[in-house]
Amino acid sequence: MKNFNIKAVLFLNYFVFAILLNSVGTVILQVQQNFGISKSHASVLEGFKDLPIAICSFILASFLPKIGIRNSMLAALLMVTCMCFIMPFANAFWFFKLLFAVVGVSFALIKISVFTSIGLVTTNDKEHASFMGYLEGFFMIGVLMGNVVFSLFTDDHDPGSTHWLNVYWVLGGLSALSFIFLFFSKLDEHEAKSEKTDLIGDLRNSVSLFSYKKVLFFLLCAFLFVLVEQSFQTWTPTFYKEILKVPTSMSIQAGAVLAGAFALGRFLSGFFSKRFSWIYVVSFCVVGFAVSILLVLPLTHHVHIDAGTTWFNAPVVVYLFPLMGGLLAPIYPSINSVILASIPKYLHSSMSGLIVVFSAIGGTIGSMITGFVFQEFSGQQAFYLSLIPLSLLIFSAVIMNKLKIQPKN
Template sequence: LGDLRNSASLFGYRKVLFFLLCAFLFVLVEQSFQTWTPTFYKEILKVPTSMSIQAGAVLAGAFALGRFLSGFFSKKFSWIYVVSFCVVGFAISILLVLPLTHNININAETTWLNAPLVVYLFPLMGGLLAPIYPSINSVILASIPKYLHSAMSGLIVVFSAIGGTIGSIITGFVFQEFSGQQAFYLSLIPLSLLIISAIFMNKLKINPKK
């Protein structure tokens, strides 16, 4: 009951509300990107099945590297600069990389050694997404007293799960109704909302009630 009361009390802080929106939007984009990358490679780029599976592994590696580097950059720069750079960089990457996926020549003989450039670039984009989540999490936890950390962690799990589920469903629907390229172009909408929410989150302060 104590954690439930603490969780409910956190909704009284606008900084927490903007953080939860950031977490929801980020996981929405991240989960849709991770879940549908192998499908994108198989159905849109038409690469061999083995390469589409391996692309998912490359994406996971890019995320791991990005998460590792986020600790270094967070010590050198303010978190809002790190998040803004990553969001804007990822958005620009989408605008530059997705046009390269049209009219490419890939066949059953294609391997990583002779694949078009876009085959390498797409999973590496995950490295730009990776630092965002740990950055916003560390900031919100540093902004609240320790006795609220458990309640905050619970809210993070809940809103992340909701964002991941909705992201996968939306991307799957767009893949079915439109094209894979359009599905990823639509991620620019939550990315825009994410950076706006992060800016508001950065401006707000928390003065915990005793």
């Protein structure tokens, strides 16, 4: 297979950061138990993760190819490896703020580099869309595995135990392994560079993207999608623990089931992207997810779960809630691939930066709103609110589909 080595490295890098980024829901649950942190205060961890992603992406995206795509990924992996090896000694909440700040900066470098690299290792629009779907699917496999690994280090009999911090030895080792594989891999970055421009020219190219209406509606779609997605991913463990009253380890594993549903949905998006127009895929998924919210959330009221409940004897709603993620999953890779395939490859880094910025902002806002409503009202009402951004998302996607990008000189 052409470019097999570098494609494998991209999958591995994404896998590592999938675990670290999406551990925020588990960490929010654990710091409430270990350090007595309130829900609204714990929710700021999402901001410590997402705001560095947004700031770093905004600053570096336009000229990252000149710095070097491979070099950027190596730097990101090195920073995360060092931080993971510090975390087993964490004894205060600020350690977790620092962890997610480092993870955020590193992920900005990784995601821009990975999204830019996709255009370098694929040959046409459909291959681009398919590879994007499979990559995002593998990302969700990482999220699933992360939840499983964290649950294995959780002690249900001693909720206040910090034994779970030992999971970071495993994550540090995995990050170091990814660094080694990437160090010995090669990537032809020539097409990602605009040879005729200096840094000012690169910034001008980046700013020029805002002149396209299709790009503006895409950014709105990305913002709205991640707002919904992150609220579900971050608060599912807490929802299971406090609303459904299941054990802590099972609450974390529910995040793994949600991630598994996301992974399946994104792998399927890689399959369907070759056969159907992206707008049909996105429309079906948005409507299907909205309907599932209206059908499943009412089942979570007054549900009775015994202390000895496991996955083998739990009520049906315990399984249904995370499975909704399968409908939400194909949306993100579909819209990302469409916009990246619409512009020249030398602009992919700038566009990837904008994707990361608006996704990070959407994730932070979504998680904080959900955390506030969850604390002040109820978990069900917090998730019902997602129907509003879902309605705006499908409206924006339809308009985006009608717009074309006319190349400029």
